[in-house]
Amino acid sequence: MLFNSFNFLIFFPLVLVIYYLLPYKSRWLFLLVSSYYFYAASEPYLIVLLLISTLVDYYCGLKIGEFENGKKKKAYLWISILVNVGILVTFKYLFFFIDSLNGLFEYFGIEVSSSEKIQSFRIDQVLLPVGISFYTFQTMSYTIEVYRGNMQPERHLGRFALFVAFFPQLVAGPIEKATRLLPQLKRNIAPDVQLIKRGMIIMAWGFFLKLVVADRLGLYVDAVYSDPDGNKGLPSILAASFFVFQIYFDFAAYTYIAIGAAKTMGISLINNFNRPLFSQNISQFWQRWHISLTQWIRDYLYRPLRRNGKINRMFSVILVFFIMGLWHGANWTFVVWGLINALFLIIEVATNPARKRIFDLLRINTNIRAFLGWGTSFTLMLVSLIFFRSPSLKDALTYIQNLFVLPNLHVNILNNYFELFLSFILIIGVQLVHFYKGNDKVYELIENKPKWMRWSMYVAYVAIIVLFGINRQESFIYFQF
């Protein structure tokens, strides 16, 4: 079920009301059933994978908890990892791997069989189970934490299943650690009007970001990316820039709705963003963007893989970003996007002392340094995200070439300058709110304001959503991952 659908508009208030009406003891069951319904609403049979992942990790968690040390403990951890990665590979990457293999054979002119070259390895791409990368990572974090002794295994199968399937964050995160979310799911939460209000304001901000801003930017971005040859020069620069904001607002919107929905139920989810587009360098960006994933990668991949020495550390960074890229999607474009970011990061760290010396020598003040850093980071993200958005590497390279075809001042492919103007205003407005309130305090826009101001804002909100919302019922970009 999409957050931005009429179904959710009915589903969520119903769940919230029933949740608080029910006695504490049966809430977990109600939330679990609701979460499964939420997930199964689009493709019911895909819930089987969620159940497999849940049961395997529940069992492995218990078994890992039984042993203090030794091979058996490790064996159960590996079972958990292999099953989850196996599900991920089969349903997300198998077609990609085989397609790449076929491409390789084709490139080298190798005939797999005499009658049918290349086409011998053929499978159909299966429908990607929504949120598979998110819930497999979340549930793997549980077995790893139990293995590391940071938490006791959860004995209540229902509560554990709810931890895996909790609907606000099931399909696109934030990827919660069991140590954070599981204890919250056990608490008896009394209805708190202030908290519910706050949650709803956060959700409302998320809906605004999705319906009014991200999907509006998407109209322009989609139009340019679908016809790169027809939109060389300024339109391609504009669309590439818009995409940086589109993907951020789209993903942030989902996160706001998830955080807000959970908050109304008294559950606090990790904040996935911390003003990432104000970052002054690439490493800062990665500390502020999709925080739950970067923390997961840091804790369960980078730190265990990291070895001493510059070269080893460099390889760890490349490997981690390779995996990060692949996590986002089964396409070489995502892999290249990850590797480009690794390269940016390595260059940034390697040149840091030299850059500092040059700035000192030229007596460039901190504000200008910050501005230059921001400009450079934004431009680098813009370029790398062209790979993220393009359907193939060839398309991405063509797109990058098109950036430099100037002058082409005919930016308005939608034949509507008002929409373009509105997009700019919205980007500036949203970024100002994020600048002053951060990603975690948007509710302060309304909270504790005088009554007349609050109600004026509510009415303005209704008018903006109704008049300027783009009702494409497009799923969130991160759903595909």
Place this chain on the structure above:
Amino acid sequence: MKVFILKITLFCALLVLSYLAMVHKLSEGYVDMYYPKFTQSAKSLIIGLSRADEGIDPYTLENGLPEEYNGPVVNFASNQNYFGSVYLDAIKEKLVDTGNSEKRFFIVTVSPGSFTAPKGFGTKGIEAMDRKTAIGRANDFTSMPNYSYIMNCYGNGLYNAFIDSYSGGNLTTHTNGWNEVSLESPTFNITQEVIKDWKRKNLAYFERRLPKEEVKPYRLEWFGKTLEHLKSKGDVFLVRMPADKEVIEFENKNLPTFKTLMDSITHAYQIPYLDYSIGNKSFGTYDGSHLYSESAKEFSTILARDMLRHLKNQP
């Protein structure tokens, strides 16, 4: 808590009522170029992709056919309407039930592109993709005003209800579903130079798309089911739309078996196949693929004449 619930209910009611009011307001004026395809039930239909959407004028067709075929003829073709379960369901919804008592016709247009989908997509993937199109999202294909279409398929801000979003440019959207493209308009003239440029871009687009798409058995299977259904309702004509020589050559080069395939299908279903991709007569396009206003009218006249010849030869 009670006060809070009351306030939140009031807020939601305000939101929903404002939204519905705006949907209604928009429905009173121009919605978008596909809206008229969803606002009436049809006796006869034109089916296919964008070439048929812009290339066949139902009004000209009706004029060229005997009176007994008159009735709402709707151009139900659009750039997203590939053969599949979603399209057939939409066609079924669209057709008014005449109980086989009246004469009706169905023009099913084809090109190699009608049977393709992204490489690697299985049945579920193709169906999921088709469900995201307008015909997949809409629940209602025949109402005027069609609120369901606006709520599910309209992709712009509802503020357009207050402005004249119908630009009156090169595109004229007719109530029978035909999208007419004129070479001249007060704002923009499609000159020969523009046509040449658009054709080049179109061919480049086809080249780019080629490695990513393939002909799917799923599409062919549902194409057969569509023909079968339509045959039970009236006279079916399979039509390959005309296009510029280079575009047709490109298609034939990349799917050389297309003609044989169509021949075998028409033979199997016993329906006439009118192939306008061959022959001496050429029709002007504005981008190599799509007919502009005058050539669409001319083509529709010739199509009606050829259909009539087939109808007269029927036993």
